[in-house]
Amino acid sequence: MSELRLERLDAYRWKVPMHGGMRVPGIIYASEKMLREMGKDESLRQVANVAHLPGIVRCSLAMPDMHWGYGFPIGGVAAFDPAEGVISPGGVGYDINCGCRLLATGLAAEEIKPRLHDLISALYRDIPSGVGSTGSIRLRIQEEKKVLREGAAWAVRNGYGSAEDLEATEDGGRMEGADPDKVSDRALERGRDQLGTLGSGNHFLEIEKVEEIFDGDTAQALGLWKGQAAVMIHSGSRGLGHQVCDDFIAKMVRLDQKMGLNLPDRQLACAYISSREGEDYYAAMCCAANYAWANRQMLMHWTRECFEKTLRKSPRELGMKLIYDVCHNIAKFEKIPLGEEGREKDLCVHRKGATRAFPPGHPALPERFRRTGQPVLIPGDMGTGSYVLAGTSKALAETFGSTCHGAGRLMSRAQAVKSSRGRQIRKEMEERGVLVMSTGKATLQEEIPEAYKDIDEVVNIVHGAGISKKVARLRPLACLKG
Amino acid sequence: MPDDRNLKPRYRFIDHTADLGIEVRGETERDLFANAALAVHDLIADTRTVRPRESRVISVSGIDSNDLLVNFLREVLYLFNGERMLAANCTILEMDGERVKAELRGEIFDRERHALKKEIKAVTHHQADLRRGKGGWKARIIFDV
Numbered sequence: 177m178s179e180l181r182l183e184r185l186d187a188y189r190w191k192v193p194m195h196g197g198m199r200v201p202g203i204i205y206a207s208e209k210m211l212r213e214m215g216k217d218e219s220l221r222q223v224a225n226v227a228h229l230p231g232i233v234r235c236s237l238a239m240p241d242m243h244w245g246y247g248f249p250i251g252g253v254a255a256f257d258p259a260e261g262v263i264s265p266g267g268v269g270y271d272i273n274c275g276c277r278l279l280a281t282g283l284a285a286e287e288i289k290p291r292l293h294d295l296i297s298a299l300y301r302d303i304p305s306g307v308g309s310t311g312s313i314r315l316r317i318q319e320e321k322k323v324l325r326e327g328a329a330w331a332v333r334n335g336y337g338s339a340e341d342l343e344a345t346e347d348g349g350r351m352e353g354a355d356p357d358k359v360s361d362r363a364l365e366r367g368r369d370q371l372g373t374l375g376s377g378n379h380f381l382e383i384e385k386v387e388e389i390f391d392g393d394t395a396q397a398l399g400l401w402k403g404q405a406a407v408m409i410h411s412g413s414r415g416l417g418h419q420v421c422d423d424f425i426a427k428m429v430r431l432d433q434k435m436g437l438n439l440p441d442r443q444l445a446c447a448y449i450s451s452r453e454g455e456d457y458y459a460a461m462c463c464a465a466n467y468a469w470a471n472r473q474m475l476m477h478w479t480r481e482c483f484e485k486t487l488r489k490s491p492r493e494l495g496m497k498l499i500y501d502v503c504h505n506i507a508k509f510e511k512i513p514l515g516e517e518g519r520e521k522d523l524c525v526h527r528k529g530a531t532r533a534f535p536p537g538h539p540a541l542p543e544r545f546r547r548t549g550q551p552v553l554i555p556g557d558m559g560t561g562s563y564v565l566a567g568t569s570k571a572l573a574e575t576f577g578s579t580c581h582g583a584g585r586l587m588s589r590a591q592a593v594k595s596s597r598g599r600q601i602r603k604e605m606e607e608r609g610v611l612v613m614s615t616g617k618a619t620l621q622e623e624i625p626e627a628y629k630d631i632d633e634v635v636n637i638v639h640g641a642g643i644s645k646k647v648a649r650l651r652p653l654a655c656l657k658g
Numbered sequence: 659m660p661d662d663r664n665l666k667p668r669y670r671f672i673d674h675t676a677d678l679g680i681e682v683r684g685e686t687e688r689d690l691f692a693n694a695a696l697a698v699h700d701l702i703a704d705t706r707t708v709r710p711r712e713s714r715v716i717s718v719s720g721i722d723s724n725d726l727l728v729n730f731l732r733e734v735l736y737l738f739n740g741e742r743m744l745a746a747n748c749t750i751l752e753m754d755g756e757r758v759k760a761e762l763r764g765e766i767f768d769r770e771r772h773a774l775k776k777e778i779k780a781v782t783h784h785q786a787d788l789r790r791g792k793g794g795w796k797a798r799i800i801f802d803v
């Protein structure tokens with residue numbers, strides 16, 4: 177049990193007061209019930225640990241889907257001053273630009289229901305997934321470097337999707353500042369044959385149905401309607417991103433020792449943003465982020481092709497349109513209003529298992545989202561569902577423009593496997609109305625619905641707290657797991 | 659099957675909400691490092707089915723014993739994640755508080771003969787803890803999976 181003392185701020189927020197070497201307080205978005213669950217693991221202490229990092233601004237934040245990570249909690253958000261603050265690979269996570277995208281169709285879920293089995297089988301066949309999955313493409317290093325520089329645009333240029341998709345992708349599917357020369361040979365090697373693969377663990381591709389609309393105007397503006405069939409894709413930067421993170425944590429552990437920076441957890445290893453090491457990490461991280469966007473763009477392209485072939489319909493008849501693509505493991509330089517006057521300051525915002533949630537009218541949003549606010553995609557676990565939310569000005573004021581990213585784990589993977597022993601998970605899911613295809617049996621056991629927090633409760637907190645608002649809820653129909 | 663069946667490395671799982679942790683033991687520090695290396699590969703696939711056909715020598719350094727163990731296991735993991743090699747045994751060739759040199763013998767992963775168990779994505783520094791106890795050496799390691 178964590179013995180941290182918490183102060184209640186309001187119905188949705190709790191404060192971890194400054195103590196020990198904390199430079200700022202911690203603020204946690206949670207209900208009382210969720211907080212009790214969080215108290216069982218180390219994540220509350222991790223919120224306090226993040227507050228020890230040099231140059232942290234205002235507070236160390238945690239979203240309601242927070243759970244125990246290593247170094248930073250998952251669901252953690254922290255912003256740093258570029259002049260005197262740090263950047264931390266552990267504050268981004270190993271799977272750099274892990275994220276998800278929602279692809280809507282022009283079809284009603286009822287129309288595709290009789291073909292659901294064929295569809296998920298086709299996706300299972302055509303989309304490489306599972307432990308150590310490799311794709312159909314092996315890139316030459318020079319070509320891979322182009323992927324790292326161009327991101328999703330590289331995929332579009334090579335025939336995977338259209339330029340219209342880029343506009344519906346966070347940052348247009350490409351972070352500036354990517355320098356492939358800062359990516360190690362090992363990371364490049366690991367990335368060569370994994371582009372266009374889903375991966376394993378919590379990554380998935382799911383056919384869903386829009387079950388409920390909460391905000392009719394926003395849903396309509398985004399192109400969502402009740403009963404519509406859609407596809408959610410959740411994946412990241414695969415081995416390349418992991419290697420980038422791993423390389424830089426090792427470098428920064430040494431660096432921090434040399435600088436005499438005393439951190440409560442070595443996994444918080446960091447470098448000053450303005451230092452060479454800090455700049456190099458950011459340049460390499462941008463490369464991994466771009467790789468992930470190209471990856472999701474390709475996975476989406478093949479999904480469209482599978483639908484066309486299986487349903488024998490033209491792209492026009494199918495009308496498969498990218499609603500949006502978000503990243504939820506990233507560090508970015510963003511203009512954030514601070515203080516009572518709300519003067520904007522450039523900050524390095526770390527989101528580790530958290531999603532950007534910019535409000536209507538924000539200049540970083542393309543024209544089509546200026547009125548709605550940025551779409552926020554919250555992938556659920558395979559049994560329950562996903563949400564589409566929209567960003568708000570309160571998020572910009574309170575959480576550096578951030579909100580939750582998913583349900584968040586409640587059980588460890590080992591516990592989940594234990595509690596699913598002797599059960600037919602696939603059959604249970606079918607009884608709940610979800611067809612499941614999976615490469616690994618263990619994955620299904622680790623990902624059972626009860627291993628996750630209640631996504632409705634997580635979303636109700638961010639909605640109630642006003643850091644994003646509910647637009648639509650989707651229910652899974654068929655799921656492809658790694 | 660190989661004639662001389664490899665011993666299953668000694669380790670046990672510890673619970674961690676997001677990830678996977680193990681506790682490894684060894685009579686000596688060298689013993690622990692060798693055991694931890696095999697444990698990593700045993701998490702990925704059943705090491706008893708791996709034949710010692712090829713050899714790799716790895717050499718790493720660390721700022722202290724915890725960092726040394728994490729860096730050593732990062733290299734051991736890269737053998738699989740980067741080179742697709744599974745290890746059947748590990749011999750510590752040289753070791754002091756800041757450096758370790760080891761030889762790992764094994765073979766390239768073969769889908770026909772090796773069943774993969776789990777994807778181990780990274781070795782973390784989080785709560786890494788190597789210490790000498792009453793009955794020998796003990797270490798805790800948490801992996802990103």
